Amino acid sequence: MKQRQGLLVVATVWITLLAHWLTIGYFGPSPTDRPDIDLFSFLVLTVVQTLRGLTSIDSQSSFTIPDYISATPSGSASLTPPHLLGNAGLFALLCLGGFVWLSRAETPLSKRLTIILFSMAVISFSVVFGGPLGGFGIIYPLRWLPFVYVIGSILAALGVTVLVQQSTGSWRTVAVALIAVMLVTSMIGTNYGSPDDPLYDDANGAVRYELTDSEFTLVQHIVQYSGETTVIGDGHITVVVERQYKRPALTIQYLADSESITGPREPTLLIDRQYLQSGHAQFILTNNDQTIPMTGSIPENVVNCGPNSVVYDSGDDMIRHRPDGWC
Amino acid sequence: MASEHRQCQKPTRELGGMFQRLPSISVLLSVLAIVVGAGGSIGYLFLSNPYIAVYPPALFIAGCLSLYLLNTNKPSKIESLVPKSYRPYLIAAFALSFVGTSIAYLGASYDRSLLVYGFTILAYVSGLLIALANSRPFIQIAPILSTGVLHRFTVFYGGPLVLGNDSIWHTRIAGEVAVSGSLAPLALEESKYFLTSFYHILVATGSMIMDISPRHTSFLVITVPFVIIPALIIYSFIRRVYTPITAVFGMFLFVTVDVSVFWSVLPQATTLGAIFGSLTIICAFRSMRSDCITLQVLTVGFFGAIVFTHHASAFIIAFLITAAYGLSAVTERRVSVT
Numbered sequence: 001m002k003q004r005q006g007l008l009v010v011a012t013v014w015i016t017l018l019a020h021w022l023t024i025g026y027f028g029p030s031p032t033d034r035p036d037i038d039l040f041s042f043l044v045l046t047v048v049q050t051l052r053g054l055t056s057i058d059s060q061s062s063f064t065i066p067d068y069i070s071a072t073p074s075g076s077a078s079l080t081p082p083h084l085l086g087n088a089g090l091f092a093l094l095c096l097g098g099f100v101w102l103s104r105a106e107t108p109l110s111k112r113l114t115i116i117l118f119s120m121a122v123i124s125f126s127v128v129f130g131g132p133l134g135g136f137g138i139i140y141p142l143r144w145l146p147f148v149y150v151i152g153s154i155l156a157a158l159g160v161t162v163l164v165q166q167s168t169g170s171w172r173t174v175a176v177a178l179i180a181v182m183l184v185t186s187m188i189g190t191n192y193g194s195p196d197d198p199l200y201d202d203a204n205g206a207v208r209y210e211l212t213d214s215e216f217t218l219v220q221h222i223v224q225y226s227g228e229t230t231v232i233g234d235g236h237i238t239v240v241v242e243r244q245y246k247r248p249a250l251t252i253q254y255l256a257d258s259e260s261i262t263g264p265r266e267p268t269l270l271i272d273r274q275y276l277q278s279g280h281a282q283f284i285l286t287n288n289d290q291t292i293p294m295t296g297s298i299p300e301n302v303v304n305c306g307p308n309s310v311v312y313d314s315g316d317d318m319i320r321h322r323p324d325g326w327c
Numbered sequence: 328m329a330s331e332h333r334q335c336q337k338p339t340r341e342l343g344g345m346f347q348r349l350p351s352i353s354v355l356l357s358v359l360a361i362v363v364g365a366g367g368s369i370g371y372l373f374l375s376n377p378y379i380a381v382y383p384p385a386l387f388i389a390g391c392l393s394l395y396l397l398n399t400n401k402p403s404k405i406e407s408l409v410p411k412s413y414r415p416y417l418i419a420a421f422a423l424s425f426v427g428t429s430i431a432y433l434g435a436s437y438d439r440s441l442l443v444y445g446f447t448i449l450a451y452v453s454g455l456l457i458a459l460a461n462s463r464p465f466i467q468i469a470p471i472l473s474t475g476v477l478h479r480f481t482v483f484y485g486g487p488l489v490l491g492n493d494s495i496w497h498t499r500i501a502g503e504v505a506v507s508g509s510l511a512p513l514a515l516e517e518s519k520y521f522l523t524s525f526y527h528i529l530v531a532t533g534s535m536i537m538d539i540s541p542r543h544t545s546f547l548v549i550t551v552p553f554v555i556i557p558a559l560i561i562y563s564f565i566r567r568v569y570t571p572i573t574a575v576f577g578m579f580l581f582v583t584v585d586v587s588v589f590w591s592v593l594p595q596a597t598t599l600g601a602i603f604g605s606l607t608i609i610c611a612f613r614s615m616r617s618d619c620i621t622l623q624v625l626t627v628g629f630f631g632a633i634v635f636t637h638h639a640s641a642f643i644i645a646f647l648i649t650a651a652y653g654l655s656a657v658t659e660r661r662v663s664v665t
Contacts, residue, residue, distance in 0.1 A: 024521065025519065080377055096396075113612070120651060153561050160576045164405070192586050239492045
């Protein structure tokens with residue numbers, strides 16, 4: 001391909017992207033209470049804020065979690081190595097495939113494409129891992145992965161080929177079957193492999209995104225009878241109430257200093273589902289004036305604090321009415 | 328017509344320069360991987376993040392294995408990994424595990440028990456072995472992709488609602504777009520998706536045409552295509568550039584990787600962006616080796632589709648296309664110099 005044509009494609013792509021981002025409003029075409037700002041300006045402001053945050057001392061690393069709370073900060077810290085073994089294995093295969101095929105590719109075409117693919121993988125993984133390491137969570141590493149794995153699968157397949165080439169005769173079938181079993185088993189039960197209800201549930205971050213029948217009935221009940229009352233609950237259940245049923249809902253924010261929950265000073269309904277003590281519930285923790293999202297168990301005395309009465313009980317899950325809204 | 332045909336032919340060139348030094352580059356990279364991997368593993372003592380616990384050791388192992396393999400004799404080309412005589416047993420195992428997964432899942436009222444997990448793993452592995460025992464593309468593709476779709480079906484339909492956080496919102500909005508027949512629901516929500524609404528329009532239209540709920544529609548037009556399209560692209564790309572056996576592995580790895588499962592069972596704008604993204608990348612790769620203008624138009628066209636689907640996906644793909652063309656220019660220049 002002529003380089004001029006490639007340059008033209010790249011220029012068209014970036015100009016299209018920029019033109020679109022300058023056109024669309026971050027809060028829709030005609031926001032009522034929120035600023036009428038285009039997406040590009042919004043992102044520039046966010047990046048500037050992130051950069052400012054990087055230079056301040058007030059970072060998450062100095063955050064302390066009280067001993068009595070069994071939870072970890074949401075994100076990568078809430079996982080355990082077994083959840084990442086499959087991906088790390090794939091990463092090793094990808095590197096192996098790239099290293100070996102750079103010298104083993106036979107045709108000029110395969111050599112050139114191996115160089116391009118391998119370099120793209122290196123650049124992509126540098127962004128995916130380098131971003132969060134440098135405090136740049138704004139680049140959404142998880143969103144990059146479905147794209148990166150299209151390239152990564154090609155290189156990892158070269159790695160698998162290199163490995164099975166080492167075995168001979170009928171051992172080759174055994175080697176292939178073994179590699180396949182190990183890869184599938186390590187992937188199928190992780191937090192990403194089974195988001196409905198992770199099979200490997202040792203980590204706080206292995207969040208169940210599927211509602212049980214009891215929880216679904218509770219949500220329907222609250223939607224039917226709550227009116228405009230604010231609903232409080234763990235991260236996922238409030239997302240369901242808010243995004244599926246358009247009801248105001250707030251994630252539990254626990255203030256460790258005063259052992260209380262914040263909220264509006266008006267009557268609220270708290271969803272006290274059994275899942276709050278499962279070790280996988282999402283909530284917000286404030287300690288020493290610092291606030292971060294957490295995943296883990298929400299202490300039972302916290303849920304039960306202050307004046308409240310149970311207005312719904314399915315045996316597993318409850319709704320608590322809190323006349324003061326907070327405690 | 329004849330001149331057009333000539334224009335679209337791939338230019339053939341001989342390689343030289345840096346390409347001849349590739350073996351030493353391989354060794355250098357392997358050593359670098361060992362050093363960085365070892366350094367990163369020590370870093371775990373200071374930063375106890377699970378990613379740092381597993382990725383640096385993986386890099387270290389890859390470097391060691393690579394050095395070892397580079398120093399061994401180059402093995403002969405593999406014609407077949409699984410003997411053809413195994414085919415009947417493999418087909419029986421695949422049929423049993425495929426049907427077993429379905430019965431165990433439906434029998435437990437859409438619950439994924441350990442039995443369902445076990446049968447799914449068996450279906451994947453026997454599907455892979457069937458693919459490797461055959462050379463016809465359809466037989467290589469069908470067992471792995473059908474297992475991939477069944478696997479996602481079992482995850483997708485376990486509960487009363489769509490899985491995930493954003494996917495719940497996207498699916499509801501698609502339903503409202505279908506009912507109102509306009510994009511007004513997105514404007515009312517004050518959403519940045521108002522002019523980036525390909526996902527919502529696609530699911531709404533599909534829902535109206537097929538007369539099924541937005542949830543079922545998103546499974547058919549988002550979840551299933553995200554298994555099939557990238558996997559077929561990977562398969563055809565590797566088959567053309569490398570070997571059919573490697574092509575089977577590539578497809579298998581993409582279908583089974585947990586991140587691919589995650590994004591397909593949480594159907595949302597990102598997933599559709601990734602479908603268009605894989606189409607954009609393959610067109611960009613094809614256009615590198617051809618002066619055919621059609622491929623460049625397709626690259627820009629698919630990118631346009633991403634722009635109107637998902638903002639972050641558009642940025643990621645713009646970044647990857649730039650990297651791909653940049654690398655293509657660098658490698659091409661090296662060739663033309665020699």
